[in-house]
Amino acid sequence: MATDPTDPIHQFDIFPLVPIQIGGLDFSFTNSALFMVATAGVTAGFIYYSTRGRGLVPSRLQSMTELTYEFTANMLRDAAGTAGMRFFPFVFSIFTFILVANLIGMFPYFFTVTSHLIVTFALAMMVMSVVVGYGIKKHGVKFFNVFVPEGVPAVLMPLVVLIEIISFLSRPVSLSVRLFANMLAGHITLKVFAGFVVSLSAFGALGVIGSILPFLMAVALTALEFLVAALQAYVFAVLTCLYLNDAVHPGAH
């Protein structure tokens, strides 16, 4: 498949660059892995390079890093308080990793790591395991107060607890599907409109004129997708902070 250049699904294909097979499972270094490495490398490299001057008065690049740093720090402090600041490197990693992965995906011919559910689901599960792991380690059984809101009549309690458990279990699903679906849908839409331009242009002068509309649409969607790329990284990070708040202060919501 995927010989058609206007096929909107083609961009999500994964193909091995360095085939690695271990125990019957395919651990190949794929294009997806390449862009994961690129994401981590670009992000870490940017932070390192921008702060090389350690300027008292920051340069432009250093300002970007510092603003992102303080933005994330405020976000975490607002959501989880000072006690939550121990998770700052974790939240900062997640935010920057997803942000840069989304933005790298905006380049034509580049692969979007976060457009695969397994990746976003793994990130979401990582967040949830940190929340549950830290919550139980820190508070023991009290962590399960998360499922028992205060001030609920005893009659309703079983129902409320059930709802709370279901909502807790659905968190990783909603967290991962939101990011994945946004990236996937955005890229498909973009590709579909861009594909219209290519297809219509093949029909001569009239087609070229007709392709103006989808072309403008593609331009507008590109801007929208940049917004979505940043916004979804932010949403993922904010929700991570809120969930971490449960681990730090169970039963406080």
Add this chain to the structure above:
Amino acid sequence: MFMTEAFAQEAGSAGEGHGDPTEGTHSETSGGAGGHEAGFPPFNSEYFPSQLLWLAVTFGVFYWVLKNVLVPRVGGILENRRDRIALDMEAAERAKQDADEAQAAYEQELAEARERAHSIGQDARNDARSEADAQREKLEAELDARIDESRARIVAAKTAAMGEMNEMATDVAETILRDVVKVDVSRTEVASAVAETRG
């Protein structure tokens, strides 16, 4: 493996239900994880292990680098700046305090100097006045002395003159009495009579 297989089948059947956009491939998707050409790449479980492994590796390394190198680095820069600003503010505060103190000292010194100048002027004035007073007093005393002396001399001269006048009157009276009236009187009697007459 079972999970991913089931997931892939689910994905495949979901595709069937909604009319698979990539025709004719969903059957292969249903075939399971071993399928080489899955219909919809995000639901193709063939590369799930690879993606999980490489995500774990890249994100793990990324997290480690951020936690141990980059976050302390950026945090250090911000901390440094905060410290520096606090320090500078403190220095500015101290300088302002110094300036205030200097101004207070200056004003005090000025007031003292003004007072000193005032007292010096006062002293000079007092000195001059007392000197003038002393001189005047001395002069006055001198003049008084001279007046007294003169007065004494006048009194003396007057007394002398008066004495002489008694003598002369006695002489005149004696002479008249002896030579004209031819009365022989003693000089003492004449003198006492003159003295009585003159009071």
